[in-house]
Amino acid sequence: MTDPEDLVERVRDGELRLHELEDHADHDTAAEARRLLLERETDTELEAIGDYAFPAEAAEPNIENMIGAAQVPMGVVGPVPVSGGAATGDHYLPLATTEGALLASVNRGLGVIRSAGGADARVTKNGMTRAPVFRVAGVAEAAETVEWVNENTEALAEAAESTTSHGELIDVEPYVVGDSVYLRFAYDTKDAMGMNMATIATGEACEIVEAETPADLVALSGNLCSDKKPAAINAVEGRGRSVTADAVIPGELVEERLHTTPEAIAEANTRKNLTGSAKAGSLGFNAHAANVVAAAFLATGQDEAQVVEAANAITTMDARERDDGTTDLYASVSLASLEVGTVGGGTKLPTQAEALEVLGLRGGGDPPGSNADALAEIIAVGALAGELSLLGALSSRHLASAHEDLGR
Template identity: 70%
Template sequence: MTTAADLADRVLSGDLALHELEAHTDADTATKARRILLAQNADADVDVDLSTIGDFSFDAATAESAIENMVGAVQIPVGIAGPLTIDGGALPDGKTHYLPLATTEGALVASVNRGCSAIQAGGGANARVLQSMMTRAPVFCVRDVHEASAVVSWVRDNEDRLAAAAMETTNHGELTELTPYVVGDSVFLRFGYDTKDAMGMNMATIATQAACEVLESETAADLIALSGNLCTDKKPAAINAIEGRGRTVASDVVLTREQVKDRLKTTPEAIEEVNTRKNLIGSAKAGSLGFNAQAANVVAAAFLATGQDAAQVVEGANAITTIDVRDGDLYASVTIASLDVGTVGGGTKLPTQSEALDILGVRGGGDPPGTNADALAELIATGALAGELSLLGALASSNLASAHEQLGR
């Protein structure tokens, strides 16, 4: 019987490649072999102990669609913030929610939890998904601007053909938008899809490839890259802040002056001024695409807990926080322009992430399709709102540093 140590020796000798191990044994043994290899390959004066990385609770085969050359798993502490009551478009009426957050940033969950307390005192938040559209934008090369114009004209006259080709690749997605852009001899097409409960990046990529093949066969355009960065995926981009990507979602709440004083230890006017001078003026001066205090904190922690693509936190930071004093009360909102989330596929299938989605009641496909991912977006946006309220309140009351000191951070 071939052991993990034998396999590690074969990799070290060059007889096997790291990625070939699963072809010679089961996934768990292959994973163990890589840990042995790492320990043997370490410097003589370094004790490489991977026992904790290797101590995970699921079968390694479960993760094969999510990782390559697996050696184990990294455990991140998971806390919960809540309770939260949300009047959402996809969330069930009257249900109390607790938001799981995976983070190593001390005081984050406590901060969000304080914001949740303020929202609950105000009777709960409102939340709605305003748009759902996953994008992919290939770039083509043409001879000159005359040819670019001809390609764009062909696209506008044949959107049905391109949509039909794209939709032959999926039973779940739907092409909802197709916008051409020209820069000299480059033609970009920004495809937008309703991907239901999937985050949909892979679905959009495969569908767009099929549409590109039709375009190339019928026009003079040559496909240069299936992603031309006008999508825009995993990078700060004004087009996502303006046009949206994934879910565009908003959440808001009204708190009385008494509730602000009781829960946030300050006044509506003080929070409004901090938001104006920090989130609006400060962000504008910095040239920021996000006009918020810490939305990415909540997005990142929720993404890690629920199996989302962590790199798309970049887009999730495309959020604007607004604060107004209304007849002495506080109105607060957070609008996230490009929140890329799903409840099926990818990391959502992993056991611990599936459990986190179960906490929220949104694992798997929704009925009707798309409602579970919409509900997850509404929950994350409201969590971000709670985080904004708490941090703005701490800044307005000059309690930020003392809060971190109190929690030993």
């Protein structure tokens, strides 16, 4: 077995670089050597970072220069009562976060939804996008390129799908800006989040575009995708899964459990989430949907940077009068760009795989894509619960006291 001390000395002597250690030792020894080097170079103790519960080799596809693991507390909320297109019944939702009171708040909202008979949820659109940018001489060549693309989507699909056994090209939408042509490819990536799948497939299709049109590829991603950035196109067209969850909460339940009224919650939502967000120029018109999405992403091995798009959500709350004159609360949250998968990426890591097992959604679904759809629907109901609970706390003026009571 290679001595980690020997690796440290070889790095210090310039014989090895940090990323080369796995070529000379097993993955855990390489990680230990990096920790030793860091401890000596920075005068720190890395005992907690080095105390991880999975073999370092299991993380090889997910990390470079590994030194250990960042341990984020994980809790569970639920059961989440869902009547969805893919998810049905009760599901416990693991959430990983460092924000105190978050799970308590989501659990409160879920309790109200469960007492009201549960929530409906549906994935209404699915398409992972990649948008390369091409250079042309001017608008005439741009028009020629766009015309060819529109007439040859089958050829582009054949090329793109030759790189994957699962992905399917759904659409190619051209955009022209001066002498730049953008092609926004959209794919059904089944149970994978599919960013890498879409990138590889699009690269293959771009070779045909270059061969058959005047266009020259400048960058495989031209930011019209748009990945990991706030973007109106994702709010309008969607990216990944577009999913909506809603529920009707009886007025008496709102008063008993949230200590407010449907009218007060509806007003708070309009003035805060809609008018306030519009005044701020926000792309997200919600209270804190990103909180639940981020915690679910960390727990289940999603790409955490894509919380940017997932926060692109709209919450609606309406007071609905019944025939008998009493009022119910209609509550919904619509996430336009929820990029999730149950295969590939971080879903293979042991902790995250266990979290998906809790949900009953580890691996590919039958039919393909159904597990990722179900995950999106469950997260959406969790986000709805979080919205309902926070708006209830705000409209009843209990937000500060709730945090005080929980000591957070």
